[in-house]
Each structure stands twice: as C-alpha cells, then as structure tokens.
Amino acid sequence: MKKSSAVIGCFLAGLLLAASPFARPDSAASINSYPNLPAPIGEETILFTSAGQAPENLLLAKMAEDLHLEGDYRPRALASDLYDYRTLVIIVGNSPYGLQYRNKTFTEESDRIKQLLNEAELREVPVIILHVAGTKRQDNQTVELIETTAPYADYFLGLKSISSSTKIIESMDAANVPVTLVQDLEDLHTPLNSAFR
DSSP: OHHHHHHHHHHHHHHHHHHGGGSOOOTTTTEEOSSOOSSOOOOSSEEEEEESBOTTHHHHHHHHHHTTOOEEEOTTOOGGGGGGOSEEEEEEOBOHHHHHHTTOOHHHHHHHHHHHHHHHHHHTOOEEEEEOSGGGSOOHHHHHHHHHHGGGOSEEEEEGGGGGOHHHHHHHHHTTOOEEEESSGGGGHHHHHHTTO
C-alpha cells in the first residue's frame, strides 16, 4: 500500500512539473535578472538618441564607445535621420533643465520621439530602450516617455531598482517587451553588447 502511494505521489508531482512550462508567467517572472539575451536582436549601424534630454544620456554614448558599437549618438535625432541605421537605441529620462538647454518643451520632445518610433516601425528597425537612472528618475514625464516607447520596443534595459516602479514594468509587460534589469550601470555593458553580438 505504501509503495502505491509513493508511486502515485511521484506521478502527480511529475504531471505538475510537466504542466508548469505551459502556465502563463506573471510579470515578475518575465523580468530577466541575468545580463544577456539568448540571441542578438539588433544590427549595427546604430542610431543612439535620448528621450527627455536627461544628463545620463551621455552614458549611452560612452557605453557604445566602450563596446566598439558602430553608430552615431544624436541626442536630438529626427525621424528623417533614421534612413541610414539598422537599430534605434533610446535612453529615456526626462530633465526639465536638459530640455531648457536644448530650447525644447516636453511636448516637442515627446512628439519628436513618437515620430522617430513611427519611422522605426515603418522601416522595421529594432528599438532598444534604456532607463539608467533607477529610482532617481521616475517622475510622471519620464514614465510617460516610457509608456510612449513601450509599444515600439523590442528590448528594455534598466536597473533593478526600478522594479519597484510598477508603472514602468507594467508598460513593458503589457507590450510583451523582454526586460533585463541589472544591479548597477557597469553591468549594463554585457546585455547591451549581447543585443548586437
């Protein structure tokens, strides 16, 4: 009798394990904490730009240089600039001071990004979104820019500290965008590199 109970228990456990891959993952399970992709999604030459003109957008140019990625950093890129590029990488972070320095309003910046994303979709150019300020830049306008970019994104990279921001994570989850979150800025090099190689 004990043997048959053990066999039935093992059989049921095996069924549960076999069925688990078919269960729908919740949003927390869809976030990758490992710093790489299973396969590249973008190709060089790359157009790097900013959404919101935050000062951390300069980090993107430095990371691209460190990784020897072929592309150009244009913080104010327009849709017409996309003709010569095979991937669009946008670093999101709104800065009122950055916009003021560029003589732009938030509405003008948001419109520029929408036009750029529409052109990327038209040209079937992959879009990678980065948010590298963590909890320091989760204001409503930054979240609005992330919600604008999410439906067009093929990949999202950010810091683990933003996992507390349900709006940002929910935006990516609703758009079925793969998300990789890393511990600190230095760790972003590996997943950004693996998006191309």
